[in-house]
Amino acid sequence: xxxxxxxxxxxxxxxxxxxxxxxxxxxxxxxxxxxxxxxxxxxxxxxxxxxxxxxxxxxxxxxxxxxxxxxxxxxxxxxxxxxxxxxxxxxxxxxxxxxxxxxxxxxxxxxxxxxxxxxxxxxxxxxxxxxxxxxxxxxxxxxxxxxxxxxxxxxxxxxxxxxxxxxxxxxxxxxxxxxxxxxxxxxxxxxxxxxxxxxxxxxxxxxxxxxxxxxxxxxxxxx
Amino acid sequence: xxxxxxxxxxxxxxxxxxxxxxxxxxxxxxxxxxxxxxxxxxxxxxxxxxxxxxxxxxxxxxxxxxxxxxxxxxxxxxxxxxxxxxxxxxxxxxxxxxxxxxxxxxxxxxxxxxxxxxxxxxxxxxxxxxxxxxxxxxxxxxxxxxxxxxxxxxxxxxxxxxxxxxxxxxxxxxxxxxxxxxxxxxxxxxxxxxxxxxxxxxxxxxxxxxxxxxxxxxxxxxxxxxxxxxxxxxxxxxxxxxxxxxxxxxxxxx
Ligand code: HEM
Ligand code: SF4
Ligand code: FES
Numbered sequence: 001x002x003x004x005x006x007x008x009x010x011x012x013x014x015x016x017x018x019x020x021x022x023x024x025x026x027x028x029x030x031x032x033x034x035x036x037x038x039x040x041x042x043x044x045x046x047x048x049x050x051x052x053x054x055x056x057x058x059x060x061x062x063x064x065x066x067x068x069x070x071x072x073x074x075x076x077x078x079x080x081x082x083x084x085x086x087x088x089x090x091x092x093x094x095x096x097x098x099x100x101x102x103x104x105x106x107x108x109x110x111x112x113x114x115x116x117x118x119x120x121x122x123x124x125x126x127x128x129x130x131x132x133x134x135x136x137x138x139x140x141x142x143x144x145x146x147x148x149x150x151x152x153x154x155x156x157x158x159x160x161x162x163x164x165x166x167x168x169x170x171x172x173x174x175x176x177x178x179x180x181x182x183x184x185x186x187x188x189x190x191x192x193x194x195x196x197x198x199x200x201x202x203x204x205x206x207x208x209x210x211x212x213x214x215x216x217x218x219x220x221x222x223x
Numbered sequence: 224x225x226x227x228x229x230x231x232x233x234x235x236x237x238x239x240x241x242x243x244x245x246x247x248x249x250x251x252x253x254x255x256x257x258x259x260x261x262x263x264x265x266x267x268x269x270x271x272x273x274x275x276x277x278x279x280x281x282x283x284x285x286x287x288x289x290x291x292x293x294x295x296x297x298x299x300x301x302x303x304x305x306x307x308x309x310x311x312x313x314x315x316x317x318x319x320x321x322x323x324x325x326x327x328x329x330x331x332x333x334x335x336x337x338x339x340x341x342x343x344x345x346x347x348x349x350x351x352x353x354x355x356x357x358x359x360x361x362x363x364x365x366x367x368x369x370x371x372x373x374x375x376x377x378x379x380x381x382x383x384x385x386x387x388x389x390x391x392x393x394x395x396x397x398x399x400x401x402x403x404x405x406x407x408x409x410x411x412x413x414x415x416x417x418x419x420x421x422x423x424x425x426x427x428x429x430x431x432x433x434x435x436x437x438x439x440x441x442x443x444x445x446x447x448x449x450x451x452x453x454x455x456x457x458x459x460x461x462x463x464x465x466x467x468x469x470x471x472x473x474x475x476x477x
Contacts, residue, residue, distance in 0.1 A: 005400070006430075009437035010470070080399040081440060087305050088391055088444045096393060096442035165441045168456075171464020175457055 012073045013169045015066040016162050023063055024159050028193050031200035039132050039208050046128050067110065074103045095161050102158040109151030136209035139201050152197040160190035232257035235277070235321035236266060238285055240335050248332070251285075252277040252321070263303060263310035263322065264289050267336075286335040294450060297385025301336045302327055307390035309450055310336075327390040343384050346406035350429045354419040366417035379412040379458065381451040388445035388455055394438050401438025402430070404445040408458035414465070427462075427469045436462055 030049065033041035052058060078100040085097050117134060120126045126134055138144045164186040167173040173182045203209075233254050241248040254277040255269045267287050274284040289299035292311045299310040302325040304318060315322065330338040356362060368376075382405055389395045389403040410426045413419040430436040439459050446456040 004431075004433045006432060006435055006437045006466075010467075077440075080394065080396075080438075082393040082396050084391070084393050084444070088442075088447070090444065090447055092441070092443040093393070096440055099440070168441055168460045169439075169463055171460055171462075171467050174460040174464060176454070179456070179460070 008073060009077075010169075012070055012077070013166055015070045016159075017166050019062045019066055020070060021159050021163060021166075024155065025193060028156075028196035028200075032196040033200075034132070034135075034209070035199040035203035038203070038206075042132050042209075043129060046131055050128050071103075071107050071110070075107060078103055095164075099158060099161050099165065102154040102161075105151065105154035106158050109147075109155060113148075113151065132204070132209045135204040136206075139204035145201065145205075148201060149198070152201065153194060156190055156194045156197060160186045160193065163189060234261065234266060234315055236270070237321045237323045238270075238335070239323075239325040240285065241326070241332050242283075242334065244331060244333055251282060253285075257315070261315040263301075263313040263315070263318075263324065264292065264299060266315065266322070267310070267324075286333075286337050288337050295383055297383035300327055300338075300385040300387055300390075301325065302390070307387040307448060309385065309387075312450070327386055329390045329392075329395055330386060338386070340384065340386050343386055343389065343403065343405060346402045347384070347409060349402070349434075350406050350410050350426050351422065352406065352409040352413055352426075354413060354416060355422060356418065368417050372415065376412055376415050379408055379415075379453060382408060382412075382453055383451065385450065387448050387450060391444035391448040393442050393444070394440050399438055400434035402434055402436065404439075404449075404455040404459060407436055407439075407462050408453055408455050411458040411461055423465075424469065427466050430462060431466050431470065436466060439463075 030045040031042070033045045037044070049055075081096075081100055083097040083100075085093055116138065117131060120134065121128050121131070138148060164173075164179075164183055167182050168179065173179045234257050236253045236255070237250055238253065239248050239250050253270050253275075255266055258265070264287070267285055271284040274282050276282055287299065287301065287310065289311055290296040291298070294309045294312040297309070300307060301310050302308075302323075303310065303313050304323050307327050310324075324336060326332045326336045326338050328338075330340055330342070333339050356365070384405060386405075388405055392401070392403060394401045395403050407430065410430055414423045414426055436459065441456075443456050446454060449455055
């Protein structure tokens, strides 16, 4: 069995759900602590994640490498597709195009977002305790807020619609009825996970996240 | 009696033309006298008899392909008012005017509306869409096929290799090696046959190489476009399942 696009595509599809899909859900839930429990809740979540053993290895093998493979191969997959929504105006065909467009948006957004947050911790510009105030700065800037809203909605759509496609790519949902039911479930996933992210973005706007901001003033030179 | 009113009615065609495979396409307009129960093919025949454009300029007759004239051979497939379909079953009374005809450009254009669908036949060869029973001696009767299964399989066997599903698919293009929906559904058909099943793995292996099943991106235009109502997306998902199972079995050496 030599390397061929069948295996690359299967790997691309798998990585989209495991680990990336799992990550986006956990990420949404952690951020949501900001909405539900305020700065302490969010800090707790961040600290919990930062106390995981072998964190750098986990990050590299469970997030960065899968993201790079899925993202870069995904750009290639998007390049290989036409969009013919003008001629075939079916919902699923729109979703096909949207899957590609949101993939590209997600690609740009994720790199920018990681640079603004995680990279700054690595570079020593902020500590992870200051991430809350970093997010406060982002959420209170109207331009950043809108860009984050677009980025988050694109990423969550991409994940939810990708989940629907994943179930077909692996032969789990086969008939039209199974695929219709799974599309309703995936739409539900989109609504719930989007809500998690949007509510946390709103929560980050609150003054209580500003507290640690003084310490994070250095961040101002990043944007 | 009604002769005069009928005769004054006309049908307008806007046809995309192309003189050679490499030359640039251009459009020409034709206006023909309306006749009851006309279809696109009879319109094209009328143009062939009197190849004059709507402006009265003499031109070469428009080329097209057709055979069965009853939507079973697939030869007359073209893009009619933006949708790929068979010209022989496209009734003028049911079409918006002017009627726009274009070749299915997913395939190489030979001339005017004539295209080369060779890639579809190559795809059928690639996945071995047949049942190998030839040999040097009589193999005797094969296993029986249950009538209920035969009826189900008959639906898949209606495919006429017309190419409409490939034309509607956003992943069938020259940047992508996707084999297209039709051949995948044929793998399902031949793998379901009691004798064909004996070579199931060969067809699955073929789908698991470059230019196989992996190019499907689930736009699902194919199933909505197929004139034969073949459940293409179900076939693709079923073959996704079978190739996945086959993959794991191979890895585990089963
Ligand atoms: C980083 C930029 C990304 C790009 C450029 C990208 C691109 C793509 C593209 C083009 C597809 C369509 C594949 C197809 O329909 O055959 C796809 C599918 C998918 N993506 Fe992404 N993606 C990215 C990030 C993500 C992320 C972060 C996740 C997880 C949350 C994700 C999850 C998925 C899933 C689950 C699928 C469906 C797989 C399948 O069809 O079987 N993607 N991606
Ligand atoms: S599956 Fe349907 S649309 Fe595709 S080639 Fe066969 S008959 Fe034509
Ligand atoms: S001529 Fe055979 S399908 Fe139209």
